[in-house]
Amino acid sequence: MAPQITLYFLQASRCIRSAWLLEELGLDYTVKFAPRENGAAPPVFKKEAGGLGKFPMLTDGDLTLAESGNIAEYLCDTYDTSRRFLPDLGNPKRYAVLQWVHASEATFALHGLAILYARWNQKSGNVEETEAGLSKNVIKDLEYFEAELTKSSGKFLFGDEVTAADISMHFSLVFILARELGTKGRKFERTEKYIKDCEATESYRKAVQKSGHQL
Ligand SMILES: N[C@@H](CCC(=O)N[C@@H](CS)C(=O)NCC(=O)O)C(=O)O
CATH class of the missing domain: 1.20.1050.10 (Glutathione S-transferase Yfyf (Class Pi); Chain A, domain 2)
Structure with missing residues (x-):
């Protein structure tokens, strides 16, 4: 089954890292986008995403992930079969x-x-x-x-x-x-x-x- 990935994307933010990696990996994903309000994430967007209310947040099926570095590690380990973006454990x-x-x-x-x-x-x-x-x-x-x-x-x-x-x-x-x-x-x-x-x-x-x- 194709992954069900959603990226919570706050404008002008580190979220571009996760979107860029998803594109590199050729994965399908849905973007839930929010512009900034007074420089910050809109409260309703924070509430919807849950957690600390910092972006990027990514869901894959039942799994919810925060922290752009953690998201990168997860996506590479799960979907990068070539191990080009992040080599295997122990390497x-x-x-x-x-x-x-x-x-x-x-x-x-x-x-x-x-x-x-x-x-x-x-x-x-x-x-x-x-x-x-x-x-x-x-x-x-x-x-x-x-x-x-x-x-x-x-x-x-x-x-x-x-x-x-x-x-x-x-x-x-x-x-x-x-x-x-x-x-x-x-x-x-x-x-x-x-x-x-x-x-x-x-x-x-x-x-x-x-x-x-x-x-
Ligand atoms: N260390 C976190 C930082 C996350 C973070 O601070 N995100 C900022 C945008 S770049 C944010 O969501 N700010 C919105 C707010 O504080 O309302 C990561 O790498 O994902």
Whole structure:
């Protein structure tokens, strides 16, 4: 029986990761889309999806999953028979790919968000000074990313074929560069080229078209 997959998609969000991977895997899925209300997810959408009310959320039959990295791991383990996007348990490359899946949230997005939250919430003192302090993390992250990219034999992190690592990292990099979170006055040309290469894939374009994703 064909999988019954539904992706709860909040506009301008990490949900593009799950849509992109679903397209790469050639899976059928339904998108339940919500625009943002005052920058956040509409309460009725949160209620319908359940859980913490953060997106993406994905259902597959009776199973409900949250966290974009967890969704990526589930989809790859369940539907990627080629193991191209995430190698099997025990294969060292699996952990190299998962390192990026985790780093995209727990390191890159975390360091970018610290700056965004300071901009939104710091009511006294000098936000620019706070930002300058926090930007050191972001710069280090991006320099590391660019150095790792040069070790690849192709345009993506593990050669010329996209893996779960690229699908996770792409959104965090776009998020940081588009809002200049710690990157003001600096150029990360390799990262910019990488983002363009990710966005030129047919699967990414299809995911954008199907979901209506816009940053
Ligand atoms: N670590 C989570 C983060 C999920 C998350 O924070 N999602 C944001 C959008 S990118 C969200 O749903 N925000 C809506 C809200 O807080 O109302 C993941 O990777 O899925």
